[in-house]
Every structure is written in structure tokens, then in C-alpha cells.
Amino acid sequence: MDTQILIIASGNPGKVREFKGLLSGLPLKVKAQPEGLDVEEAGSTFTANARIKALAVAAETGEWALADDSGLSVDALGGAPGVHSARYAPSDPERIARLLQALESEDKRNACFCAALCVAAPDGTVLLEVEGQCKGWITRTPRGDQGFGYDPIFEVEGTQATFAEMSLQDKKAHGHRGRAFTLLEPRLRQLLSQQ
Template identity: 75%
Template sequence: MTENRVLVIASGNQGKIHEFQGLLSGLPLEVKPQPEGLDVEETGATFAANARIKALAVAQTTGHWALADDSGLSVSALNGAPGVHSARYAPTDPERIEKLLAALLQCNERSAHFSAALCVAAPDGAVLLEVEGRCEGQITKTPRGDQGFGYDPIFEVNNTGRTFAEMSLAEKKSYGHRGRAFALLEPLLKNLIAVD
């Protein structure tokens, strides 16, 4: 039996790494976090561009395939903000939530969507796979739930009556932008591993 291929998650975000480890658990892969202290500057104008930048940088640094995601929240009333700047909107998750709720204080239009772009790259600079998933929802007036991370407590998924932070990991996988992107990625990744 051959050794499992190493796939490095191009992220320093523990919540994201944990989520990907769960999503990838059914594949013959050894999933590892990126090296500590590795910081890749996200200079892309889109989620897809940033995912590609991170995947290529981490693959080249580690010598292994790398999976990067760039995801974020786009709020209609804020012209798509925070968008690609979701993680840099404020220094911490509670501050980001507070800032976003404050920006929407006088606003009745609260529709928003999460996008997740995934990219798998090889150490030789090849982009192996790219997909994008999306989840529509509304921004709540107050945070609800204690599961998840980031904007999860204030993002209520359309037609569920619950925020991401009120959902189990399995539900989040089924409804979520990252889960949807992963559903597109998984069969492609399986094929890639099979022919490798």
C-alpha cells in the first residue's frame, strides 16, 4: 500500500483547518496545517485569486500539494463589503461582528452571501483544481449560537431560521459555502489522487 499523499491546508486559522480535516477525512490524504509563521500576502481582487496565491505559495514552500480557500462575507447593503477584506475588516472575530452590525444598524436590507473559493496547487507551480461555492442568507441583528467562527453567529442561512453558529458541522457542510465548494472539489480531488 502506498503512503497517503500529504495535503497542506494553506491557512493559519485553526477553525478552518479543523473544518477541512473533517471534510477531507474520507480521502486517502495526510492533512497537515501550513508551517507556523508562514504568512502569505493576499493581494488578489477576488476570492479565487487569493485562494490561488495562497495555494501556490504554500505548495512551493512545503513541497507538497496545498489546498487554500479564500472566503468571505458580502453584504448587499454595504456594496459587497467586507468581501475579500472579511478577515481584515477588524482585528478579532468579536470586533468584526460588532463593526458589521454597527454598519447595518439603520438598515432593513440585510441580505448577504458567503463565498468560498478553493484552490489546490502543486509545488511545481501548477494549479490543479479551482472551484467556488456560495451560500445565501441574512445578517441577524444580534449574534446567535456558539459553533463555528468568524461571522457565523450573525449569518442566518436562508430558509433554515438558524445561523451557521447554531448548526452542527454536518449541517454546516451541507448548507455552507465551504461545504458546497468542497462538494464540487471532492470528486475532482479523488480523481486527481487516483491518477497520481
């Protein structure tokens, strides 16, 4: 029996590495999407964007594709940056700086990370969709050097640590992507057993 190939629908090396770690216990051959493949995320929700990416990468590669769309929604900013989290500024340091500046005089710093995951087949079938959330707040200064994106300024509720201060194991246990993956894994395992 051939090992199922699963393409991670992302050009972000940090995200691909994180998913390879999360998926390591499954009978899958995990690969990054082809370089130069750019999918426009035109959806208005995290779930819609994950579906758009998974379907496009599955169709392009002829393999199953796993896409996630995740982002940070800050209460004081009316849910921004939300689905625009990755496009809030050109780089991670600039995104962090812009968000901290927007919250400079704000005491209510509650925020929520959301991750929507979608697995699609090359024939256009959506095989699985799940969503995970993680509540916390935005710190006043970045802390930690692990992770990527907004990780250094997002303190996870009940941990007194930012994502950037956590090990991959802790991040998996507490994080939005880890929570979404906890929902996805048993269903993906079941799907693989039916192949």
C-alpha cells in the first residue's frame, strides 16, 4: 500500500514545519506546496480561506492538500486584523509593531487566535473541515523567540506565557492550530484507514 501524500498548502516554512510535527504520528508523507504557487485568499472567514487554499493546491498537485487559515482577532479593534492577519503589514516584525501601536492606549487587550483546517482531494472534494480557537491577550512588548507571526505578543489565557515562549509540545496543547488539529487528527486517521 502506498503512503498517502499530503501537501501542506502554505508557503510559510514555519507553518509547514509545525504541521510536519503535528502530523508525524500519522501514516502520511508530508510535503510543502510547490514553490511559486500563490492562491488568493478571497474568503470572508477563516474556514472559507482554508477551503479555497486546500482545493486549489489539491487540484494543482494532484494530491490531498491540508490548508489552514488562521489569524488573530482583537476585541478592541473590532476583530481586526482577523482574516487579514497575514496581510496586516509586509513582515512579522511590522505586523507586531502595527498591532502594538494600534493598542498603545488600550487597556482591554483581549484577543483570540482562530485556526480553520481543511483537507481536500484533487477531484474537488472537501474531505474534512475543523476550527480551533485559543483565547488570550496582547502583551505590551514581544516575549520569546519560538514560533512566528504574532506569537511573541499573544499571551495564552491561563499560562502566563506567549506562544513564542512555549515549546512546540505546549503550543500544540494550548494553541488554536493544536486544538484544531486535535479535532482533525482522529477524523484524518479514520479517513486514512478507509483508503
